[in-house]
Amino acid sequence: MPGTNRQIRLARRPVGNVQPEDWEHVTEAVVPPGEGMFAGRTRLISLDPAMRGWLDDRPSYLPPVGIGEVMRAGSVIEVTASDHPGFRPGDHVVGSFGVQEHVVSDGRGALRIDPSLAPLATHLGALGMSGMTAYFGLLDVGAVKEGETVVISGAAGAVGTIAGQIAKAKGCRVIGIAGSAEKCALLTGELGFDAAIDYRTEDVRKALRTHAPDGIDVYFDNVGGEILDAALTRLAMHARVVVCGAISQYNNETPVQGPSNYLSLLVRRARMEGFVVFDYAPRFAEAAREIAGLIATGRIKLKEHVVKGTVDDFPETLQLLFRGENTGKLILDLT
Numbered sequence: 001m002p003g004t005n006r007q008i009r010l011a012r013r014p015v016g017n018v019q020p021e022d023w024e025h026v027t028e029a030v031v032p033p034g035e036g037m038f039a040g041r042t043r044l045i046s047l048d049p050a051m052r053g054w055l056d057d058r059p060s061y062l063p064p065v066g067i068g069e070v071m072r073a074g075s076v077i078e079v080t081a082s083d084h085p086g087f088r089p090g091d092h093v094v095g096s097f098g099v100q101e102h103v104v105s106d107g108r109g110a111l112r113i114d115p116s117l118a119p120l121a122t123h124l125g126a127l128g129m130s131g132m133t134a135y136f137g138l139l140d141v142g143a144v145k146e147g148e149t150v151v152i153s154g155a156a157g158a159v160g161t162i163a164g165q166i167a168k169a170k171g172c173r174v175i176g177i178a179g180s181a182e183k184c185a186l187l188t189g190e191l192g193f194d195a196a197i198d199y200r201t202e203d204v205r206k207a208l209r210t211h212a213p214d215g216i217d218v219y220f221d222n223v224g225g226e227i228l229d230a231a232l233t234r235l236a237m238h239a240r241v242v243v244c245g246a247i248s249q250y251n252n253e254t255p256v257q258g259p260s261n262y263l264s265l266l267v268r269r270a271r272m273e274g275f276v277v278f279d280y281a282p283r284f285a286e287a288a289r290e291i292a293g294l295i296a297t298g299r300i301k302l303k304e305h306v307v308k309g310t311v312d313d314f315p316e317t318l319q320l321l322f323r324g325e326n327t328g329k330l331i332l333d334l335t
């Protein structure tokens with residue numbers, strides 16, 4: 001219906017897995033842009049595991065989404081009207097615009113993108129937050145060097161597929177851990193990983209011994225829990241454990257499961273370090289240039305999992321991440 005803005009708002013704080021009743025589906029009137037602002041129509045919405053953390057009322061790197069607020073989400077919008085000097089109708093803009101069909105913004109945190117450089121979805125994936133996370137997590141926090149052995153969990157996801165391919169481009173031996181035979185075949189086939197471990201059917205600790213006989217130099221962790229614990233037993237001397245995320249823990253109703261094998265950090269003179277991608281914002285352009293170069297030369301192949309739908313499909317689409325039903329970057333396409 002023209003003139004209306006459908007939105008997904010947080011109705012109540014979830015306990016454990018997010019339930020449909022945790023969301024409120026709301027229709028509001030479209031608001032015209034005020035002075036110095038622009039308005040836009042949402043084209044694509046990024047779905048991210050971090051969204052689960054934003055729903056909990058506990059200290060984090062961003063404040064929690066408030067009850068009754070539009071759900072926070074990164075998205076690509078197309079500008080429809082503007083009184084802002086930096087944005088014109090027809091521009092495509094990436095920003096944290098929330099799960100809603102129409103947006104009004106003062107331009108803070110909004111970034112104009114060039115759709116002729118790459119498809120819009122790629123600006124949320126490899127050239128967006130997922131690619132930035134893979135790049136800085138691996139190169140800055142992980143400090144990978146040519147010839148090293150890199151293990152990546154959540155390897156068939158948005159961050160994992162890019163991190164693994166960057167590590168290959170840097171001359172590393174790369175082992176991915178993922179949740180199905182199909183995902184493992186994708187990793188070692190099309191994406192060029194050296195080995196892959198299906199954590200649902202294999203003993204991860206044993207498989208790591210087979211595939212990384214000399215130990216792991218960099219473990220890029222997206223999942224936490226038991227897989228992190230298994231990787232800790234196989235560290236090489238001076239290994240780096242990159243704490244990117246811990247999706248296996250996000251829906252816990254009990255306290256987060258900590259790594260019981262952390263003393264291997266001592267024995268192996270290793271370090272374990274977390275990071276938040278937003279801290280690297282001043283260097284995003286540098287990373288995007290390098291990733292774009294790797295895409296252009298075919299060394300990064302894009303995996304985008306695009307679900308066509310409406311904002312009302314957001315709650316169910318988000319669940320795909322926690323059920324392992326996405327491969328690569330998960331996006332809700334409203335066009």
Ligand code: NAP
Nearest residue numbers: 049133157158159178179222223245246247248276277324
């Ligand atoms: P993603 O990997 O595309 O999607 C999530 C994947 O996690 C699923 O496809 C599933 O794959 C796996 N998974 C779900 N439940 C699991 C479980 N219980 N145990 C093991 N694996 C499980 O998501 P993404 O956007 O690339 O994010 C990956 C990680 O990076 C997340 O932990 C996220 O929070 C983190 N992250 C961190 C930053 C930062 O600044 N530090 C920024 C962005 C993202 P399988 O089929 O393989 O199970």
